[in-house]
Amino acid sequence: MSDAWLVVGLGNPGPEYARTRHNVGQMVLDELATRTGGRFKTHKARAQVLETRLRPGGPRLVLAKPLTYMNTSGGPVAGLAKFYGIDPSRIVAVHDEIDIPFAAVKLKLGGGEGGHNGLRDMSKALSTKDYHRVRVGVGRPPGRMDTAAYVLKPFSSTEAKELPFLLDDAADAVEHLIDHGLLEAQQKFHARA
Template identity: 45%
Template sequence: MKLVVGLGNPGSRYERTRHNVGWLVVEEVGRRWGATWRAQGDAHVAEVRLGPAPGTKVLLVKPQTFMNASGKAVAPLVAFYKLEPGALLAVQDDLDSPFGLLRLRQGGRHGGQNGVRDLIRALGTEVFPRLKIGISRPPVGWEVSDWVLSKWREEETGTLEQLVRLGADAVEVWAQEGLAAAQGRFNGTDLRPPPAPVAERPAAPEPAPGGSDPGVS
């Protein structure tokens, strides 16, 4: 069995906030594979089988603790199903990646993401894979806490939907083919819009007949 945890906060207040993008990804995987969610401990979980029959058994997890206590929900599930750390994939928002980027990595420090920080604490290891969805650093004048709990803007919806679909694709490849295959296929993902072209400087006006200066109006 594999376990995929979407990091986020429970409750309608936090739906569609940047911090909950991990939930959106695991919900998309569940939608594709006919998940039926149930309560188990401090989480909502759903068992699905990915790929051709008999398929790869995957437990989708949405912690019902708040982000800072994600480990409280996940560690008991890891112990109950006797999983190794490599069988756990944490899907998280990432402040250090621009919105539109998606990448997978094998373990490492939490990078300030409090859900990952608590998973490391509860599991006693940094060695578990992460799927990181870029949400960008906050604009000037914003506190980080306000930014991660802010709702997605309407103009971001199209890119967000693409990221969620690709994130779900990446989960499926990770579960069925492994981390290296998923990294090779998805770590180049960049959905950022291209920069606006720089307007060319207009050519200088040709001198008027007779060499007089056309002047500037």
Template identity: 60%
Template sequence: MATDTWLVVGLGNPGDRYARNRHNVGQMVVDELAARLGTGFSRHARANARVAEGRTAPGGPKLVLAKSNGYMNTSGGPVSQLADYYGVDDDHVIVVHDELDLPFDRLKLKQGGGHGGHNGLRDIISALGGGDFLRVRVGIGRPPGRQDPAEFVLRDFAAAERETLPILVQEAADAVELIATEGLTAAQLRVHTSA
């Protein structure tokens, strides 16, 4: 398998209607990574996704950045197809996603685990046959009062959150690069101790 290649999937829903939603923060992060690599997304021939490819530095690991063309709850098929196409094992798949169980502006990195009610993760676990991939969990906080979580994640970030959102997106992109260049444990030490 391609040991220096990492498949980095930013979860979200397609189209302008969802682009600024909390649920699309994963796609915001892969957009930031594509900008850093100086590359853009294009339709992939073998998967229902848009991809961008580049290296973190000359001779550094290759990042295949991906955004599904389908909705969040159908993310698994494209992830599985891309992992097969690029010859990437689950331990070189990084899924960047919104996380209700973390306060806004917090990041947590982990490998493996369940879906925690997240439909995108549920579909990826099903398609890959397990949950042993890596996750960059981007905190979006819990909905206020009795608001339905499904409604909350499909709302844009609040005005106060939008002020610090670019920093959160940059930090999540930094975390992806750290995982690819230094490994998960080193990335966790850096990210979790700075929180």
């Protein structure tokens, strides 16, 4: 097995979804790509992929944004894990989380999917739930708004002003998880939430 990490930003393809809450995982990967100075390229596993390192001599990273819709993210993720020989324990899914307030970031390993179709499909395709998650808080829909409609809407103008800080925090959380392990990353980022 490879010592690389596969970091997957969940979202939907196409410009109409690019700035929605559901695509915050892919926005975080764009931030990581900017930090490493790399560019995504299309991979045969139906994903945009960037092979990079956080710093010279650091662990190898495969950053991936599936080109499929959220609810069929598992196929590209499993395909990339197989292609690169990466064990599920070294996969990080970065995704939107309605059960966490906007602008908070939390991390976990395994567990339930909380109704998140992208995670559900990943778990099915990988035949395990034992992969890391960086959960990016987008908050709950207001009033009686349908959850699906809420996550497919762009961030509000107030949220949009705070979004760069949230993406920065989530990218930091990914880096901290890879460099220092889950427990230390949880202690650092959960204290802020």
